[in-house]
Amino acid sequence: MSAIPPSFHNWFASRGWSIHPHQTEMAERSDAASLLLIAPTGGGKTLAGFLPTLAELAHGDRNGLHTIYVSPLKALAADIRRNLGTPIEEMNLPIRVEDRTGDTPASRKKRQRADPPHILLTTPESLALLLTYEDAPRMFSGLSRVIIDEIHALSESKRGDQLMLCLAELQNLAPAVRRVGLSATVENPAAIAQFLARHPDPCPVLYADPGPPPDISMLETEELPPWSGGGGKYAIPRVLDEIKKHKTTLIFHNTRAQAEIFFHELWLANDESLPIGIHHGSLSREQRERVEAAMVRGDLRAIVATGSLDLGIDWGDVDLVIQIGAPKNVKRLVQRIGRANHTYNAPSKAMIVPANRFEVVECSAALAAVREADLDGEPRGRAPRDVLCQHILIRACRGPFDADALYSTFLTSGTFACLTRQAFDRCLDMVATGGYALRAYDRWQRLKQLPDGRWQLRDPRAAQQIRMNLGTIQDTDTLKVRLKGRGSGRPLGEIEEGFAATLTPGDTFLIGGRVVRYEGLRELTVEVTRRADKPPKIATFMGTKFATSTQLSERILKTFARDNWPELPPHTADWLALQKKVSKLPSADRLLIESFPHDGRHHTCVYGFAGRNAMQTLGLLLTERMEKAGLDPLGFVATDYAVLIWGLNQVPDAKALFDRETLREDFENWLSGNAVMKRTFRASATIAGLLERNWGHQRRTGRQTSFSSDILYDTLTKYDPDHLMLDITRDEAMKGLVDYGRIENMLERTNGRVDHVILNRVTPLAAPLFLEPGRVPVMGEGRERLIEREAERLMQAAGLESLPKENKRAWRVPY
Structure with a gap:
């Protein structure tokens, strides 16, 4: 048990603080092999x-x-280093704290x-x-806590799966190491405790006072939300009003x-030149660090951000959080709300802005879930074998x-x-030889077996190549963006390779909230200038496009089941009432399908x-079935909630x-x-080590890897x-890009109960779908028939007549 020294109590008292009960209990139970603390944001859990x-x-x-601290974000590790520095310095403690992430200089990493x-702050990848x-056993032999x-x-x-394998290895190198998990938003504490603990050991869960x-x-906005879209531009005047009323506002x-689009529009409307910043993972490290430093100093009135600031960073001056667009996930919304009033027992203030009319319903459902502390979470499924393959390579390097x-x-x-022994052996065989079809190629001959039965790298020099390709984050296919100038130019961030391929010199696009002009591509670096003489294209980034969680979807369907909706704005309630009158509202136990011309x-x-x-997957499947049926x-x-299909024949x-x-x-x-x-195969094969993204000092382009x-x-x-x-790829495709499991859940809950409503015009709920971007064409018989009709019409207009159908390609002039 670690008693808290008197000097610590004195330091807390000097700041007008007192040690919270859950902090005392964590110290008293510090000898536990594993311990999970669930405490609200601002409750001092870190x-x-x-x-x-x-x-x-x-x-x-x-x-x-002595201690390794692991966080999902590099920015969070840097923030913890700053925060730990205060008590260590003021109490004059002989403790050295350093961080080690992808941003750490190589010389410091070597040292x-x-x-x-004593304390190393890092990420799963760096660990x-x-x-x-080879010196890992020496470095970690005295480790006491993670x-x-x-x-x-x-x-x-998969980053968590990789981390848990690392913890298993650390436990071998330092058998007495203790594990501590910290979180503010856990929908299933028992599952997270099981995830943290060394199997089959138990893991106690401590709960702090959740606070108010x-x-x-x-x-509330004067202008109504648009029928479609996701930017929230209509709310900018009201967002600016709220920024002016508060010290610091985080806009997620x-x-x-x-985020880029909104920041650009917000800045154009910012007549008072309030200091506003932007922060996301595609910006350069230098720009992110400048924004973080400005926030710490209290120089910014607002910051537009994405998931890069979701977690843990302690900026006490943030007194308002605004979520633009439906959060899609209640747990994510709670996490973001917690960024405001990072103070124990003080309520976090937050506002949510639906980006379109349907999101009003979704946002209302999310607000109700937050108030009821009803968090959501999707089941993970079985352990990912591509991560397992990578960890076999990690172990072999040592x-x-x-x-x-x-x-x-x-x-x-x-x-x-x-994990079965058969599954493990299949992974080991693929890592060692590449598998049956690839055994003849030296490239995939990674491991060899020694006479004593142990395994090792076939070529020790391969260790460096393996290190260069570690990790499970598939944030690939991006090109660096730099200002054109002397030397290498100042870095601005990254854009997707596919977007860069559409640019021609003179085109402009947004990055870091600023309009830049594309000048050319040099050594896989996009060179730009500040000359902005055209409206910008919008850069596409690898940021996740979230799907609405299963639990939030269920809440929306329960909302539809009611007779009235006093919690919704009148314009939305009237819209739903009209849908109910004209057709039906969707329900949880029946599948609603509407047909209309x-x-x-x-x-x-x-x-x-x-x-x-x-x-999206359902749309692809249904159109293929309709094609076979001659529709x-x-x-x-x-x-998230519907698929709209159009064609030449009624279903x-x-x-x-x-x-x-x-x-x-x-x-x-x-x-x-x-x-x-193929896309899923590429991602999983890269994680498993079958494909390499980085080779020597050269980074392959996405197209080369593809x-x-x-x-x-x-x-x-x-x-x-x-x-x-291929087996791994099928598993990953089912639960990833195509998410077929949720289609099966939909079929299971409706159990063949289908309401097919045939109408003579568009319904209120379907109307916004006509305005949605991302239409997918079907290249089938229907399109061929349209082409034939158009050809007939054009030929007739030109004074030509078609010959009989058996000779469609021949044409004659009627005079």
Whole structure:
């Protein structure tokens, strides 16, 4: 047990603070093998995690690495370093704290391995990299504690799976190491505790006083939300009003592109020149650090941000959070709300701005969920084998290993506790040889077995190449953007390679909230100038496009089930009432499908509420089925809640399109030949180490990697269809880009109950779908028929007549 020294109490008192009960309890239970603390934002949970470490190191009789702190964000690690520096300096504690992320200079990284600090602040990727070095056993032998901040965020991704394998390895190198998890937003504490603990050990959960409920509301605007769109531009005057009323306002967006657009429009409307910044992951490190430093100094009145500032950063002057657009996920909204009033027992103030009319309903449902503390979360599914393959390579870089011992180590990770020996051996075989179809190629011969049965790298020089390609984040296909000038020019950030390919010299685009002009491409770097003499194109970024969570979708459907909606603005309530009168409102236990004519086409609208990825997949499947049925579909557009399909013929029996068994069969056939599989294969093969993004000092372009991965995918599909990498790809595609599991959930909850409403005009709920971007054309018989009709019309207008159908390509002049 780590007693909190009197000097710590004195320091707290000097600041007018007192140690909270949950902080004391964390210190008292510091000997626990694992411990999960759930405390509200501003409740001092990070300090609670560090107090036992600071107490143990206060006497100055300890050298070497004592505690590792892991966070999902580099900015969070830097913020913690600043915050820890205050008590350490003011109490004159003999403790050295350093961070180690992708932004850390190589010289410092090298020194840290030889002379590690007492406390190292890092990310999952940097920790994995440290475990590849031969001196890792020496560096970690005295490790006492690992603190994982915002553990809920890591538990939802492959980064968390990678981290848990790293923890399993650290436990071998330092058997007495203790694990601490910290979070403010956990929908299933037992699951997160199981994720954190060394399997099968238990993990106690401590709960802090949750504090007062947040002060959260929907922002009222004079202008009504538009029928479609996602930028929230209509609300800018009101957002500026709120910025003026508060010290510092954080304005969150769901995507980086939306953040750029909103910041640009906000700045144009900022007549009083209030200091406003922008922060997201595609900006350069220098620009992000300038914005963070300005926030710490209190120089900014507002900052437009994305998920890069979702987590943990302690900026006490933030007194308002504004979420632009539906949050799509209640847990994310709670996390963002917590950025305001980062003070214990003070309510966080937040406002939410629906970007369009339907999002008014979604935002209202999210507000109700926040007030009821009803958090959402999607099940993770089985352990990702591509991450497992990468970790075998990580272990091999450190030196020879015993397969039995490594398998046993993996089983101590809660994520991989159910891993079978057969699955492990398949991963080991692929890492060692590439698998059946690739055994003949030296490129994939990574490991060899020694006479004593242990495994090691076939070529020790391969370790450096493996290190350069570690990680599970697929933030690829981007090019650096720099100001053109002497030397290398000042870095601004990154844009997607596909967007860069559309630019010609003289084009302008937004980055960092500023308009820049494209001058050319030099050594995979986009060179720009500040000359902005055209309206900007909008850069596309790799920021996630969130799908509405299952729980939030269920709440929306429950809203529809009521007879009236007093919590909704009158314009939205009247819209829903009109839909109910003209047609029906969707319900949870029945699938609503509407058919109606419009603009010379027959339209079918399916209200599945399965999330954007799943609805997009459903659109592809249904149009293919309609094509086979001779209904001549021409295209579709999908949102989180519906898919709208148009074509030349009316759907006579919509229920026939949703036969569960044949739909699954069609999906499997469609998926096997779809580009989604190649894209998913590329991502998983890169994580598994079968493909390399970085080679030596050269970084391959997305197109180069895509080309080589497509060849590899086609080769395995043809010659080794049972290859492990194809099996992994199928698993990942099912739950990732196509999200077929949510389609199956939709079919299960409706259980064949279909309401097919046939009308003579567009319905109120379907109307906004006609304004949605992202229409997907269907290249089938319907389009061919349209082309024939147009050809007939043009020829007749030109005084030509077509010959009989058996000779369509011949034409004659009628005179």
